[in-house]
Amino acid sequence: METTETTATAVEAAATAELLAAVRAGRHAQVPGLLAGLDAAARKALLPRLKELRKEVRGWGWDQWSAQVEAQRALRVAGAGCQTGAAAAAAWIGARDLTGWGEHTVDGLLAVLAGREPAWLADLAQRLAERPVVAEEQYRLVHALVVRSGCPVPTNEGYLLGWTRAMTGPRLVEALRADPQTPVLVPYVLELAETPGQLAMSYGAESPAHWPAALRTLADEGVLDRAGLVDGCLSRLLRGGRPRDLRFPLALLELLGTTRQERSGRIADWLGMVADAPSPVAAYAQKVLAEQALDGGLTVAELAEMSGAVLFRTEKKLVRAQLTLLGKVLRRDPGAAAELLPVVMDAFGHEDTAIQERALALVGRYLARVDGRVREELAGAAALLSPVHRAAAVELFGAAALADDMPYVEVLPPVPEPRRLAPAAPTVAELVEELVALERRQYGSVEDFERALDGVVRHAHRDREALRAALREAFAEAYWLERADHTSNGSMGILTVLAALLGAVRPGQLDAARRRPVDAPSCAHKALTRAIDARMWEAGWLMVTTPVPFLLATPTWSTGAIDAPVLVARLREYRDAGLEPMPVDLAQALLRVRKGEASAAGAAEEAAALGTRAGARLAEWLTADESLAPTLRCLPRGVRHQSGPWWLADRLVLAVRERPVIRDEFPPVFAWLGASRTETVRGCSRYHWSGVHPLWPAVLPDDRETLAAWLLPSLAGGAEGEDRGAAWALTAVAESEGPVGPAVHLGLALGLGSRHAEDRLTAVDALLVLASRGELDPALLGARLAELVTEGTVKPNRLADAARTAAATGAYATVRAVLVELLPALLTAPKPVRGAGELVAVAAECAERCGGYGRIAGLAETAARPGSTQLVVQARRLLAALGERLGQKPEQRPEQRVDQEATQAAEISQ
Structure with missing residues (x-):
């Protein structure tokens, strides 16, 4: 009897040793077979030794990285088969050091867990599903455990992400149709705050891998509840979010379509989307509401609410579509003018003068239908119109209603006052x-x-x-x-x-x-x-x-x-x-x-x-009256000085002059300011950043030209690249001391053309501060902008946005003086500059508000072109504004122009 037991013990010890050797060697595919020969007691006894081995393997160095990965895979399978409780098994399988190795161990895990009770497997499946990384990265394992145990399908985010990743490819419809979990999981996928990558991709409605098209097919077949999908899409769109995350529910909703009852029963939802949603969603909601309005399914009050929300938006396409809708409704029901015309005046202040013109024409068409109170309200709002529409507004409302004899006054922010540094803490x-x-x-x-x-x-x-x-x-x-x-x-x-x-x-x-x-x-x-x-x-x-x-x-x-x-x-x-x-x-x-x-x-x-x-x-x-600022020049595009693309940051050349005082008296850490250096390209890794950057301006607070010169590569990264926050230093530069020269103006020009709106706003603030301090040179800034725009470093539409923002603060004369130097280069360029019409529109607005500024080369020729492109239309508008001014003094002698420019420069600096 003892001999038999001894023999069994020896066999068991040998099997255990063989299993441990296989685990140490990383032969995870052999683990299920070796583990099958051990009973429950032997497995329980093996577990402490696996834990010791796991600790040892965790300490292996990088030179054993490959062996470590294989050993950890084998440990994962072996340990899962030795655990007695579902909680302990979930902790072992989901451990950070044992996961992350793809799905290599899934088959082995399922093999060692094959003999477990369904209730035990269900508990394990739910515990693993609650671990986001495991549920997503090891979806096949969790899914198989759910199927084997028959437990409820997990609906947490990790499992949903894993499911959507598994359901992909050209046979998407077949895969979704064959999976019994599809009707359960799709509604929860629609509720995710961030749309999974596979769903956010746009393959096109004809592609077999397109999720919206696949779901519509299943809805048509009755596999999915169409009404439930519509509700899910609407709910997700109402919650809002990034355009990327709304792309999928919007595409699905457009493919599913909406019934008359779904449109009329959720008017409040459509109104919410048209007011606050991103443009594509708002456009769809506007289309739905427009159909309702034309079919009589929208009350006048609801249409007025909708119009007020849309006309307040900046998107020209949406605003034009809404004015068209209002025109159609008013033609059918002129009596609604008293309720609808007051909301039309929201478009009087739109940045696009063509939209202003359409809104004014709509008001004029139905003005006779409103009473004196509404007429007075509309006349008051006409002050928001661009001066180009003043004559039409006077004809409509009368000169008395629009009387404004106040001369133009430039509005600039007060000069920032520096603050004294408070004394150190006393205790x-x-x-x-x-x-x-x-x-x-x-x-x-x-x-x-x-x-x-x-x-x-x-x-x-x-x-x-x-x-x-x-x-x-x-x-x-x-x-x-x-x-x-x-x-x-x-x-x-x-x-x-x-x-x-x-x-x-x-x-x-x-x-x-x-x-x-x-x-x-x-x-x-x-x-x-x-x-x-x-x-x-x-x-x-x-x-x-x-x-x-x-x-x-x-x-x-x-x-x-x-x-x-x-x-x-x-x-x-x-x-x-x-x-x-x-x-x-x-x-x-x-x-x-x-x-x-x-x-x-x-x-x-x-x-x-x-x-x-x-x-x-x-x-x-x-x-000493010598600036530390290096001489600045820029290599033309196409001249290779450094490897990489032709970014301005790589083409900036700063010629550092030798200064004995820096060489002899300053520590080496300041040598870059002028010690024994010849002309050098100071290209910069634009993505290099540091938490210390708020303190950089304080290194050179009395020499902003030098500071601006050395920070130009950063500013260039904001205009040409994806860099966000690149213009932050312009605030410090504008408020610091020292002369303002080419480097500051080039930095300001780059900031005004930054990719991101918040950087452009920072540059606008700096522009206005420099103007209020009398330190802005509009001609120099305009010349820099002309170079940057014509070579493609600064995009005209971004610059137009910044110029429009600056002008809207009341600095029309300042912006006008800059654009007058910029426009000739755009209007006389050998090739048309895309987006130049937006800049001409801003210049026209400025000229209409504060008067013209001499003749602009190329303007008359542009205005004389046939057609009605934005550039041509705005050139005619600007020419008319300048012509009004020039008509008073058709010919000026040179000395008169000098006097006029001096007066205007003084006006700008006030």
Whole structure:
């Protein structure tokens, strides 16, 4: 008896050893067969050894990556067959280190689970379905378990995504028809917030892989409930979302169609879609409602509500269609004019003057049908019309109703006032509270960052131990105190200074980092970031060696600038205390000092009288009238200077002039500003970014021309590429100090032509600020825009949107002055410039509002062309506006034009 048991034990041990060897070797296909020879007790005993092996395999290095993957596949199958509970089996199968290897293990898993009870399998299926990654990536496994157990079909997002991925290809209809889960899952798919990729793709209604067409076929066959599909589509469209996610329910709804009852019974839903949905959805809802209106299924009040929503939208196609619908309804029922005409006046303010004209004509056709109150209301709204329609409006409403004798006045925003930097937190507790808030943002604004850094330096000088104790308590478990690298690649801003203060960074590391040689940066982003890094390393080193009472480079203004008298006073305190300024701190202070202020001359004399080298350097810096801005030029398209596409970022050439003061007096981290360099292309990886970018402008707050020059590749990426947020620096450039020259205007031109609307809006704000400060050169900006538009870097439609936005704020004269310099290049171009008509339309609007500005080359020839394209129509409109002005003074002598232009320039700067 003992011999038999011993023999069985030996056999079992051998089978176990063989199984473990197969698992270790990654032979997962052999696992089900080997596992079949073990009973329940043996499997239970095997499980701890599999767990140990799993832990071992997890620690294998990258040199064993392939073997590790195979072993983990085998572990997944073996462990699933040894688990006794469904919960434990689900945890093992769905473990992160055992999943993600495709469907290689599905057959093996199903084999080792084949003998389980249906209830057990159902429990396992539901638990796996609740794991999003497993349900999607291992859909075949979960689906097979659901079928075997007969449990309810899971309807969570992961399972739905897996199902839609499985149902694809040219036999989509057959696959959906054969799957009994299809009627259950389709309604839930329609409810997903993000449409699965297979459904969002547009193959065309004739393609056998087109989901909407397949579902319509099944609805026609009765496999799917057509009414339920319509309800699902409408509900999903009403919830809104990205156009990509609405494409599928809209396409399905269009294929299914709607019955009269479905259209009339959901008027409120159609009205909601026409008001707020993306254009394709709104267009479909508008079509449905238009059919209802013409069939008498829409009340006048509902049509008025619909019209008010549509006419408020910007899409020209929708607005034109709605005006056409209103015209048809009013022809059939003129008595509805009292309710419908008041909503038509919403189109009086549309940016398209052709739409304004149609709206005014519609009002004029039925004006006799309304009473005096409505007529007065319409006359008041006529002020929104473009001046080109003023004569028609006067004829319709009378001159008295439109009387406006006020002369044109340019409206520009007030000049932004810089804010003084608030003093550092007076107590350690307040400082720590600010640092905790700043840690979450790491850098924050220039004001937040500099004020906090100033507070750390001052309190460390007063009572370093008290500050350390408070910091240790506040940041006891901060990752940057234990695991972060503060010196190898870059700093972590003020966190590096705090880490140094708390002993998490050795002084030798900080000293080596601040003295590290600096290679020529590959882009301005890295150059600006490295200047900030060097300042942090130097400040951190001071924290643990010789704390100073304050830093010289702490700004006095929110822009990062320092008043010259303040810097002189700081140098005097350093001299009296026997302190020698640190190299990076002093260099940054010099770059920040305001050289253009009235007190700069007196401050230079006081600095020279200090009798220190630092004072002499400040005096020389304040009296030197030399910008650090490199000479700027641009290679033409088609000239290869760098590999890659012909982006403007690759064609910008910045000629850096050698400046002895930078070479001899400044630390190497600032060498890029002018030390021994010849003409170099400063192309930039536009996708390189850094969380420190809010602090970049404060490196050069008194020399915005230099800052703009080095950031031009970023701005070019916003105009030519997909870069979002590229124009952020224009706000700082517009509000900073220093001269405004070619680089600022080129950067502004690129910002106005940015791909993304939010970047164009940022550029418009910068344009208006520069204009309000009297620093904008419209001729230079117009010339830059002409170059960028004609070469294709800036798209006319984007520029027109920015120009229209700027003009609408009341800056018509400013925009007019820019466009007058731009339009000749477009109108006389050898090849037609697509979208030029939109720019001419904006120019015409400006000329109608504030008067003309001389003759524009090519305008008369364009206006004389046959046809009615937008360019020709708007050219005629602009010519008429200029002709009215020029008709008063048909011929001007050169001196008269000079006087007129000087007057207009003064008008713009006010």
